Amino acid sequence: xxxxxxxxxxxxxxxxxxxxxxxxxxxxxxxxxxxxxxxxxxxxxxxxxxxxxxxxxxxxxxxxxxxxxxxxxxxxxxxxxxxxxxxxxxxxxxxxxxxxxxxxxxxxxxxxxxxxxxxxxxxxxxxxxxxxxxxxxxxxxxxxxxxxxxxxxxxxxxxxxxxxxxxxxxxxxxxxxxxxxxxxxxxxxxxxxxxxxxxxxxxxxxxxxxxxxxxxxxxxxxxxxxxxxxxxxxxxxxxxxxxxxxxxxxxxxxxxxxxxxxxxxxxxxxxxxxxxxxxxxxxxxxxxxxxxxxxxxxxxxxxxxxxxxxxxxxxxxxxxxxxxxxxxxxxxxxxxxxxxxxxxxxxxxxxxxxxxxxxxxxxxxxxxxxxxxxxxxxxxxxxxxxxxxxxxxxxxxxxxxxxxxxxxxxxxxxxxxxxxxxxxxxxxxxxxxxxxxxxxxxxx
Ligand code: ATP
Numbered sequence: 001x002x003x004x005x006x007x008x009x010x011x012x013x014x015x016x017x018x019x020x021x022x023x024x025x026x027x028x029x030x031x032x033x034x035x036x037x038x039x040x041x042x043x044x045x046x047x048x049x050x051x052x053x054x055x056x057x058x059x060x061x062x063x064x065x066x067x068x069x070x071x072x073x074x075x076x077x078x079x080x081x082x083x084x085x086x087x088x089x090x091x092x093x094x095x096x097x098x099x100x101x102x103x104x105x106x107x108x109x110x111x112x113x114x115x116x117x118x119x120x121x122x123x124x125x126x127x128x129x130x131x132x133x134x135x136x137x138x139x140x141x142x143x144x145x146x147x148x149x150x151x152x153x154x155x156x157x158x159x160x161x162x163x164x165x166x167x168x169x170x171x172x173x174x175x176x177x178x179x180x181x182x183x184x185x186x187x188x189x190x191x192x193x194x195x196x197x198x199x200x201x202x203x204x205x206x207x208x209x210x211x212x213x214x215x216x217x218x219x220x221x222x223x224x225x226x227x228x229x230x231x232x233x234x235x236x237x238x239x240x241x242x243x244x245x246x247x248x249x250x251x252x253x254x255x256x257x258x259x260x261x262x263x264x265x266x267x268x269x270x271x272x273x274x275x276x277x278x279x280x281x282x283x284x285x286x287x288x289x290x291x292x293x294x295x296x297x298x299x300x301x302x303x304x305x306x307x308x309x310x311x312x313x314x315x316x317x318x319x320x321x322x323x324x325x326x327x328x329x330x331x332x333x334x335x336x337x338x339x340x341x342x343x344x345x346x347x348x349x350x351x352x353x354x355x356x357x358x359x360x361x362x363x364x365x366x367x368x369x370x371x372x373x374x375x376x377x378x379x380x381x382x383x384x385x386x387x388x389x390x391x392x393x394x395x396x397x398x399x400x401x402x403x404x405x406x407x408x409x410x411x412x413x414x415x416x417x418x419x420x421x422x423x424x425x426x427x428x429x430x431x432x433x434x435x436x437x438x439x440x441x442x443x444x
Pocket of ligand 1: 187204318
């Protein structure tokens with residue numbers, strides 16, 4: 001499979017089957033903003049729920065929050081985003097396109113007569129680089145003036161830092177402990193693209209773990225290993241996962257150490273989660289800018305310190321793209337091509353297709369009853385249209401792990417066949433045992 005081709009096929013499948021649609025498509029779309037359709041929303045919810053469960057419910061040292069998108073503008077001064085979250089950009093005066101100043105396609109020096117526009121090819125029309133802030137700005141209240149400027153948050157992390165004391169005091173946690181959050185973030189990206197990989201509105205799943213200085217390196221290693229294992233347990237192909245360690249040049253101003261978890265997309269290896277040792281930078285800055293003390297009194301030793309923070313930052317949309325790309329397979333079954341999404345059953349949008357073999361002899365009635373019974377516990381899809389082979393294929397393409405078929409034998413002995421999406425094996429299961437049978441295989 002040629003790589004560019006694969007991505008095109010995935011984008012087209014995503015639209016055809018209701019995973020992802022372009023935002024405002026009937027108006028020609030909005031650049032790098034995407035909507036999730038009926039199957040996509042389930043996939044993303046399942047991923048978010050799995051992450052939340054592993055962070056909040058399966059541990060006793062992490063609490064959840066849901067902070068507002070709009071925050072006091074001083075937050076972004078303290079975080080460094082007002083001053084530092086900028087990219088140098090150049091404009092072409094001829095074709096009005098805008099590029100990052102370090103775009104490798106630009107020949108010559110922007111601002112000088114020799115500089116050539118990568119789009120229209122004219123020379124001498126590129127402006128000198130200008131700084132451009134990636135935060136979306138808006139105004140709070142009725143007057144659009146400088147004093148009323150607020151930003152759409154470009155990361156969820158700050159909502160955790162400013163609530164650190166509130167959570168500490170209300171939850172009775174002790175350092176080391178973590179705070180996790182899932183929420184929207186916005187960045188006015190200049191080079192978006194590659195489908196949902198880099199978008200201007202996206203969702204992050206971030207966990208900030210507060211530790212005693214000196215314990216930070218141990219916790220950093222622990223979280224680095226745990227986060228990689230989480231993706232492997234999700235069934236993502238291990239050979240397509242790797243770490244990338246940030247070099248001194250790449251390290252953000254606040255970070256002591258950083259590793260990206262990268263996935264091998266059809267368009268190359270790219271980050272989808274970051275693990276960062278942010279030191280005491282964040283709480284230190286908020287302490288300075290807010291004038292509120294954010295240090296911690298260790299009850300065991302009576303020591304006071306500003307905790308270090310180990311951050312794990314995962315994009316929900318990027319993870320959904322990893323899951324989609326990794327699940328996509330084209331293969332031949334009994335001499336016929338099939339497209340199948342091999343999702344881990346726990347994240348598959350629909351858990352089982354329910355089919356009467358034929359539309360007579362009472363089979364649809366039995367199958368409808370079975371579907372209704374399963375629906376109390378999991379999303380299922382009832383389908384009685386077309387040949388059974390075609391119905392299986394439709395569910396393969398949607399990533400549904402199990403196909404339950406009611407046939408002639410069902411009417412005699414109350415058993416159905418359960419077809420496994422990946423092995424294609426069919427097992428006969430008693431109708432009364434079906435829910436348990438499926439539940440055991442869903443890996444929830
Ligand atoms: P990139 O260099 O790819 O833009 P980044 O290094 O700026 O990412 P972080 O600020 O560390 O990313 O954000 C953490 C995670 O949030 C990323 O690993 C990614 O999954 C997600 N993310 C960041 N920016 C975007 C975006 N524009 N669209 C979708 N997901 C994003």
